[in-house]
Structure formats: C-alpha cells, structure tokens
Amino acid sequence: MLYDDPRLVALYDVLNPFAADTAFYLALAQSARHVVDLGCGTGLLACELAKRGHRVTGIDPSPQMLRVARSRPDGDEVTWIDGDASALPFVGAADLLVMTGHVAQVFLDDDAFLATLKAARRAIRPGGAIAFESRHPAARAWDNWTRERSSRCVSAPDGRAVEVWQERHAEPDPLSTGRVAFTTHYRFMPTPDAPEETLSAVSELRFRTRDELARLLTDAGFAKIDWFGDWNRAPVDEVSRELIAVAR
Known part of the structure; x- marks a missing residue:
C-alpha cells in the first residue's frame, strides 16, 4: 500500500495541505452534528471538524495514516477506525458522510464502489448527505x-x-x-x-463520467444529486476539473 511507508505518510500533508477543497467540506458540514470521514487519511479535515464542535468519525485502512491523525491537535476528539465501509454499520447515524482526496477514484470496480455507496446510504440519517469529488475525465x-x-x-x-x-x-x-x-x-x-x-x-x-457517477448514486438509493465543477460551486461544464457530488 502506498502509505504504509512512514516517510511517505510524513509527506502527505505537505503535498495535500488545507486548501479550497477543505474549506468546501467544512462549509458543507456546518449544520451536521455527526460527520463520517471515510478515507480520512491523516485526519486534517476530521480534526478541523472536531475543533469546530462536530462529532466526527474518521475511517481509513492505513494504520500509518491513522497514527498521524491521532497525534493531531483535537485528534483525541475524533473516533478513529482502522477499516473501510464495512465499519459503517457500527458508527451511528451520520448527518454527512464525506470521501475526500479523490477517494472515489480508488474504486476501480463499479460493484465495489456501489457497495460502498449503499453502505453509506444506510449509514446516513434521513435528510443527510454524502459528498465526494472525482476528477472530470x-x-x-x-x-x-x-x-x-x-x-x-x-x-x-x-x-x-x-x-x-x-x-x-x-x-x-x-x-x-x-x-x-x-x-x-x-x-x-x-x-x-x-x-x-x-x-x-x-x-x-x-475516471468516471458524471453520468456514470449519477447512475451509481441512484442505484445506491440517493434521490437528489447536486453537482459542482469546482470548489467555488460553479456548475459542471466541459472544462471543469472536478465532478463534485452532494447527494441525498
């Protein structure tokens, strides 16, 4: 696994600092009581959410990444789980579930991604949302x-x-x-x-198209999807670098 080497884990935050994507998800979470960060990495977003008073669960399959996450300021305010979407039934209902850092693209197989989206749908309380981004092909x-x-x-x-x-x-x-x-x-x-x-x-x-992502979200049980083409919430067009989905 890429981030099993402590030297590469140490570089992760240098290469992926607090930026416009972080601000987008923080704003999206403003009214959420419980946020689940699936694929939380080194916990930058999760700890910032905890600092702002949210109940936060961070899930990641890399023990090395979670070691860094636990050591962050406010890291002791987050519930950390070494695992993947199979842990979602045990975390309690979420108001918002996020998958940041293009985690959605790690799922090469549609069936595996659909299973994760279905698990997320079951973990989100009525009225809650899932949010993630994928690079626009x-x-x-x-x-x-x-x-x-x-x-x-x-x-x-x-x-x-x-x-x-x-x-x-x-x-x-x-x-x-x-x-x-x-x-x-x-x-x-x-x-x-x-x-x-x-x-x-x-x-x-x-790299999935918007139509492919929409089909998977619909098949997982999400009825309404808002799409953005950048972190300033611009609509998606042919030059958008991102496909950002917020689905309910």
Missing part, C-alpha cells in the same frame, strides 16, 4: 502526469528536500478505458547523514 488530468509537467520539490517535515513526480504508464486512451495507471516517484535528496534515495509507488485510478 474531460479535463484529462493524466496528460500532466509526466516528470516534465508534474515534478515539484517540497521539504519533508525533517527538512529534507524531496522531488515528487508522476509518470503515467503506457496504455490505451483513458477516455476509452476509464482507468489510468501511474507511478509516483519520491526522490529524497542526499544529506550529510543520508544518501540520495528514490521511492516509487504504483497506483491506478478510475
């Missing part, structure tokens, strides 16, 4: 997954410089397959105490 984000276009240098928490980039694997056009496999490389620069080292992790994501 029309934006062709994968075209930028080359070293030349994606490389960036960041500082790890211990101060070590790290170059990070993605390289998409050769395959048919993802617009026809719906899937993109790629490798993320982490090049740790040498220091007086450590040699240069590159870690690599292979991933695959599913």
